[in-house]
Amino acid sequence: MTTSVLPRVAITLGDPAGIGPELVAKLLADPRTTESAEIVLISDERELADAGTDAGTPIEYSLEAKPGVPRLHDNGAARPGTFERRKATEAGGTWAMSNLRVALDLAGAGEVDAILFAPLNKSSLHLAGMRELDELRWFETILGAEAYTCELNVLPSLWTARVTSHVSVAEVAAGITRENVLGAAKLLDTVLRESGIEAPRLGVCALNPHAGENGRFGRHEIEVISPAVEELRAGGIDAAGPFPSDTIFLRREEFDGILTMYHDQGQIAMKLIGFDGGVTMAGGLRVPICTPAHGTAFDLVGKRSANTGSIRNAFNLATRIGTRRRAAQA
Template identity: 70%
Template sequence: MSNSVTRPRVAVTLGDPAGVGGELVAKLLSDPDTTARADVLLISDEAELAVAGQDAGAPIDYVTGPADGKPLLHHTCATRPGVFERKVATREGGRWALENLEIALGLAKAGDVDAILFAPLNKTSLHLAGMTEQDELRWFEDYLEETGFTSELNVLPGLWTARVTSHVSIARVDEGITRENVDAAGRLLHRVLHESGIAAPRIGVCALNPHAGENGSFGRHELDIIGPAVEGLKADGLDVAGPFPSDTIFLRREEFDGILTMYHDQGQIAMKLLGFDGGVTVAGGLRIPICTPAHGTAFDVVGKGVANTGSIRNAFDLAVRIAERRTIAQPS
């Protein structure tokens, strides 16, 4: 496979075999622009790729030995039960998805790939398969032995969001809203926006409480935690503003390249209303860009050939773009 700076190496997994991941990947790879931009390494097997091609009505044109311009099948050593049950969360499907992701992460740790794209996963399947972490980001973090702040980032064309807290009970959000976490999440959002190609990112910060706390009447997080964190980021030269009431900040979204939210649904509801079919999730704060569509496994349309490819195309584009910029930025 090519090692040129302008042609990153992207490992691709097909996600949960019960869902639409295979169809999405097959459709993505049927576009010549995809394989023109990166060397694609498929973490899969012939049986999974055949089903994916059938679902998409577009067989995947892959090779099993090095050949520029075509996806290369990296034979999986994941556990295959035979035929996967579809349209339902299963232990077997979750195990297959996790084991294939382990292979991709191992390639990343070894420096053999520059980015990872994974098709949608099902958290129930992952937990049935033995994943103990709350979500795949924490699992990535543990596997890669990352020690810094990490956060899921969600992306639409022209707007990013990051979260101070993510997949936790709403009752536990308060304990995660600390000045240190707001500061770390703001810096992470700024860094990844810059890596995506935005020279001077503009970031807006959400309040936690109604009306941004109304000067302490509805809570003091804005006065004691979020506001001071914003001022600290500004003092270090970041273009950051807020905290703004969360029920109006997205009406001002054209003023910002990214919005920092305090908890999951504070940003996700807005982002999915603004562009459900094009959204991307980025595992922010890891040593390698890892991107996926922001939607789920879509069991209701499995096998119908109608799965929308907007999100997976955007996810691939973003993974390649970040990988390119990181490669260029590395010292020779």
């Protein structure tokens, strides 16, 4: 059994049709990666070799635990020979899910402290049989999550959480309940504290234009969101709002985290502010799970031009929270 104080991070290479393998190879080529965590690669030797070819830099790994060298944990799955690149396929989705399933099993057994996965393709996942709307809901199913969960988006200076996520815009209003606003805000506050911010400042978005214009454009602000903000403040959370969503990001320096009501309300702003560095985190699970906030970028496959800013930030966040959770458990 290892006595290292470094966090143990499981890494999967994402959808094999996209830029994930190249990103992971480039990440592992940076000495800072192996200096800051014990890396467990969930893959097989063929995929690691292909990833090294994609990136133009081979992946160094060991089949046994070895200080400073990533350890390969073979996923045990049968591969289809080669994967079709630059295209969503059932084979690619099946492979990506098999790797993630092993990582989740290791986390459930307490053998890793955090998970980092390279970009996935939702079409591939659904072709492979994933019934949930997205990977977060699939993670919930596999891990048997009982607490409130939601997707968090992270830039170096700002976090966002959202009350509703991958649902039709027509279904958003029904999902804006007092319980959901409270759950998402409390989770955002908790994870910000785990990331090292001692007293997070939260800004809360309105749902309707002009924050509802005193009920003229809707009553969610009056009947749901404002009472939830008051309850958060009474419980010791520094929350303010609701603020109109078309101006709150102009005031982002006032907040450590912003709670949005639906997907694009926050995602458009975050990607305009820092697309190349954004991170997505599955919040509320027993293990921190992080990934770059961008997709599989089929158009960049084979060009060796994929930007590693987001995967580097995702790795750093996974190690930071994994370290704190491991220390808390110890």
